[in-house]
Amino acid sequence: MDTRVEKVATGGCHDCGGRCPYTLHVKDGRVVRMEPDDELRACLRGYALRQRVYSRDRLTHPLKRTGKRGEGSFTRISWDEALDIASGELQRVREKWGNRAILHISLSGSPGGIHGGIAMQRLFNMFGGAAQMWGGPSAEGYVYASRVTHGTLETGNSRDDLANTRFVIMWGWNPVETIFGVNVCHYLMKAKEAGAKFFCVDPRFTRSAAVYADQWIPIRPGTDVAMMLAMAFVLIRDNLHDADFIERCTLGFDKFKAYVTGDEDGMPKTPEWAQKITGVPASTIETITHEYGTVKPAALIPGYGPGRTSHGEQFHRAAATLAAMTGNVGKSGGNTVGFDRVVGMPLHMPPVIPWGKNPVEAGAPRMSGSVDTALRNRSRVHWAKLWDCILEGTSGGYPYDIRLAYIVGANPLNQIQNVNKGVQALTKLESVIVHEQFMTPTAKYADLVLPVNTHWARDDLMRPWYVGSHFICVNKAIESLPGTKSDFEIACELAPRLGISDYTDKDARQWRRWLAESEPDMKRHITDYERFEKEGVWRVHQDQPVVSLKKQVEDPQGNPFPTPSGKIEIYSRRIADLKHPELPPVPKFIEPEEGPASALAKRYPLQLITHHFRTRAHSCFDNVGWLKGLEPQALWLSHEDAQARGISDGKRVAVFNDRGKVVVPAKVTHRILPGVVALGEGAWYDPDEEGIDRGGCPNVLTKDHFSPGGAFVSNSCLVQVEKA
């Protein structure tokens, strides 16, 4: 045993579905090895962190733009000069245009409670505030549906309960590649080995389908609701629904039934009706419904991808309705199909250092309890409209005229829809300041880049991804790469320049302790802070799996669901009151914009989906050779569509629509439904002289729009593909 090796218990990575603890072996101030936790095991990305942290491409000097914005020409400047420029610009814009002209862009690149965008939001709030966005890119449709249907996001069972299920429909759900909670795949495998049957409904034959599925059911993107309605039709027709559960625990089933049977609109939602829309054979729909309706307990588990469509909230609403119709709610081995936070278990987002109120939002309408997204749009801007807001401003109906964008822990040019519009927007701004570790596509458009350190050089706190069972104490293991600072340190140094003398009275480590000892969720679970710090992780164990909504299901009179009616709302009065033409009070199938039946499909006949990629966490890791080498970016294309276009495997193809063009190698495969192509999100935008992307960034093609419930519509996208 090498005594020069120090072992540091820590954890965390980027915004994947995990958030894993691990031990770093540090020798002479450098991480030489990573050792997994025995229980909470990391994925391949975690093991590539070392290559990421020590990459030769790490930024180590503040950079000031010299050429045109976006050219990527910079000169190195000192930290003093850089911080003077940053604070000077913030003050200039505030004085000339007001705080509302400053936009703070922070996404999920730096998950933690102290660093990243958290540190900067505290600073901005003290500085008079900044414009803010809304609408979680991941799953806003799901959040909306869960609030409407169940009145809460705490609807999930602890993941060990997955071992108890006897039947699973993985609907657009790919935990093998997206992780979806550390150990989820392990518990699912226990269920499979105990004899549970699995169906995977997905346009792609994913690795999850390869491992679990007894049958893969390929489906056209954006048509999932049609299949679910047909399933409801079969359940009703064959009297397989749980009438007692529906009576006791739900509201509005009769109105839903009238729609499904055709009493309402003269169109019965039969399996034959659904087959035409979805491409799924009617006989398959009959079979799967019979099993789902009879095997108990059964878990319909949706991913978020099908909800990132033009009416994505309907997908989650319909799925929740099926779960209620079969009585698989609030039961061990079932799945409620709500948002999946587990009652009493660690929350998802970490507690954040108090950032006070954002003065720019003073007087904004309160959103709590409202299903009216139009209300929210009066004071904030939806993420999907980020670029449009910058370009059109108040004369375009937005609440802000943005002049300065301050970007932290985010790669918005790459990750927000419609990259070409993003290029225009970033070009138009007066000022663009970016905190970054690498020269990302977004950083290329900065006027000023401030190089930041990584979480291995920080003290911070992380909580697990949604369905986790632990807390991570991020323990600083190494010093910052020379020339880099943490976001928190940058905020501390900007503060006096901005006239703020009381930005913080604690360092990061002290904040971490303060948060653990004051935030209710952490206080409840972490009873020995020193032990938490030493071990790097605090595990939350229960003797029995935790089942959310169990009490409500057992006694809905005594323990009402947190909805206005006290029941699971298949029919929502609050939505009915909005009289929104595309937000029906019961789940309905609405033909997707940019769907296979739309007029646009004549020009762009292929549906594009942009799945989460196995070797990346969004756009993190795209520049890490160990990972890129395992699975280079490529467009998945069926043999049928490839043959029709004279395309062979590995050859370059052009994927395009009115919004832009991407050239990438094709992966001609049996693992995708003809009519559908797939390009993994997160690959870095890399335009050539003609503006054609050669990096394979699918957001060059996606639409910058949001669904009525606030979902991203990335997976409602039509393209054409040709040999390049």
Place this chain on the structure above:
Amino acid sequence: MQLGFFFNQPRCSGCEACLLACRQWHGDDESAVDLLAVTELETGEFPDVAVTWMVVPCLHCAEPVCAEACPAQAIVKSPEDGRVTVDMEKCMGKEDCGAVCREVCPYQAPRFKDEPDAKMQKCDLCLDRMKEGKKPICVAACPMRALDVAPLPELESAWGKAKDAEGFVYSAETAPSIVIRAK
């Protein structure tokens, strides 16, 4: 007692955590060499597709042909636990011997970096970890718990002597120390 490698193939998702865990554990730079192989195997046509994976480190054969073939006698098999290891001092480097160990191995377990005079590297069942009572890094890393290393007779009595699987051919000549639960 001969150590054996157990592969629970239906559990394997081809996630390659084992591959990278091994790479970063044993390599101290970016040109780290992989000491195990993960192979993907697809059969069928749309929509009746099936995909499985096979994971093969060195299998510490009962009759290691690599040891026989090595002109420098640099490869030895432990009488205690059957581990096959290479002595880096004795290894001549691939340029001198033509990497004959790799040529004769049915599983290509001996690995060489790109440098012309690279010496042989191979899986040693994480001898350093096993000395501390820990399992090899691939076993510890697998999120699906699809791998194990244990005395071969124990594995055989728990799982049978099945040694056939998609993507794997049992070499009667070398007798690899492996037990597979095939998909």
